[in-house]
Amino acid sequence: MPATLEVESTLTDRYQTTVPETVRRALKLGKRDKIHYSIRPDGEVVLSRAVPAEEDPLLEQFLAFLARDIANHPDRLQSVDAALVQRIQSLVEGAVVDLDAPLSADDE
Numbered sequence: 001m002p003a004t005l006e007v008e009s010t011l012t013d014r015y016q017t018t019v020p021e022t023v024r025r026a027l028k029l030g031k032r033d034k035i036h037y038s039i040r041p042d043g044e045v046v047l048s049r050a051v052p053a054e055e056d057p058l059l060e061q062f063l064a065f066l067a068r069d070i071a072n073h074p075d076r077l078q079s080v081d082a083a084l085v086q087r088i089q090s091l092v093e094g095a096v097v098d099l100d101a102p103l104s105a106d107d108e
Contacts, residue, residue: 023047 007020019029027049034050070077
């Protein structure tokens with residue numbers, strides 16, 4: 001069984017720390033990389049390299065299509081009618097949306 005390496009770091013007055021070099025190498029961390037923390041029920045915290053969210057390939061293709069279409073046919077662009085903007089605003093006025101809340105079928 002491989003030996004476990006243990007290292008320490010110190011918190012600053014602003015609760016910041018430097019990730020020790022051995023940890024950075026083990027996680028293959030570079031500047032501006034993100035770190036993921038998993039907090040277990042027993043209080044143990046597991047530190048790992050955060051995996052970037054995968055891009056939606058269909059969304060990327062659609063956005064690329066829109067960009068090409070706008071570039072190739074700028075004459076087709078139309079401004080949104082002010083009356084339509086006011087109508088949309090009146091329909092959503094007072095609506096509270098929590099973008100971080102999980103989606104649920106029970107909310108229908």
